[in-house]
Amino acid sequence: MSLSDEDKKVLEFMEKHYPQYKDNLALGRLLYSKYVGRVAKSIEGDYMKVKIKDLDPEMVGTNVEIRGLIGNIEEYTFKACPICRRKECRCAKPVPEDQLIDLKRIRLIVGDESDIIDVLYFVEGKQDHGLEVGKEVVVKGRLKYFYDNRATNRLEILANRIELVEQNDGVSGGGEAIVIEFIRKAKKVHIDVVKKLCERHGADPEFVFKYFEVRDDYVFA
Numbered sequence: 001m002s003l004s005d006e007d008k009k010v011l012e013f014m015e016k017h018y019p020q021y022k023d024n025l026a027l028g029r030l031l032y033s034k035y036v037g038r039v040a041k042s043i044e045g046d047y048m049k050v051k052i053k054d055l056d057p058e059m060v061g062t063n064v065e066i067r068g069l070i071g072n073i074e075e076y077t078f079k080a081c082p083i084c085r086r087k088e089c090r091c092a093k094p095v096p097e098d099q100l101i102d103l104k105r106i107r108l109i110v111g112d113e114s115d116i117i118d119v120l121y122f123v124e125g126k127q128d129h130g131l132e133v134g135k136e137v138v139v140k141g142r143l144k145y146f147y148d149n150r151a152t153n154r155l156e157i158l159a160n161r162i163e164l165v166e167q168n169d170g171v172s173g174g175g176e177a178i179v180i181e182f183i184r185k186a187k188k189v190h191i192d193v194v195k196k197l198c199e200r201h202g203a204d205p206e207f208v209f210k211y212f213e214v215r216d217d218y219v220f221a
């Protein structure tokens with residue numbers, strides 16, 4: 001692959017400042033463009049693949065892609081405007097009440113091997129999204145402050161798209177390690193969640209429990 005002059009500069013910049021990430025050209029372009037004070041045109045409409053631990057407030061507003069397991073899911077359905085997607089329509093020409101649609105607001109916690117993060121996702125009412133605890137997903141969305149609150153450094157991803165990763169049933173090995181790592185990062189996980197994660201990864205829950213304290217239906221790291 002031959003690099004453009006611009007990308008050669010990006011590579012040079014990354015080698016100097018972030019050598020361990022120099023192979024991530026998308027990340028390099030973003031960092032470099034911030035460095036030289038320009039808008040990152042090259043990743044517009046594209047998603048930057050990242051590990052959760054590498055997400056930081058500096059990146060708020062950018063499109064990111066993470067891959068991990070669903071550790072928790074909560075959802076509720078409400079009537080919303082089909083255009084602005086708000087409960088209280090704010091369109092210039094308000095949509096009449098009888099034309100409102102059912103919108104599902106889904107709040108997830110997704111974890112990869114590095115950390116966990118909150119994810120917010122909206123889908124239309126009756127649609128079966130197939131998301132559940134223990135499923136592996138690819139989340140593509142915009143990084144923002146949790147509840148738009150800048151006072152804390154807590155972040156979340158407002159997902160544009162969540163794709164289920166096809167399960168590879170019958171392939172095991174390493175399952176226990178994945179679940180153990182997940183609990184270590186999450187610190188406290190409901191016992192049913194651990195069981196589902198074990199099922200998903202072909203791991204033996206009894207083996208996993210030996211590594212942690214189990215009380216009041218929770219597993220503590």
Ligand SMILES: [Zn+2]
Pocket residue numbers: 081082083084085086088089090091094095
């Ligand atoms: Zn509206």
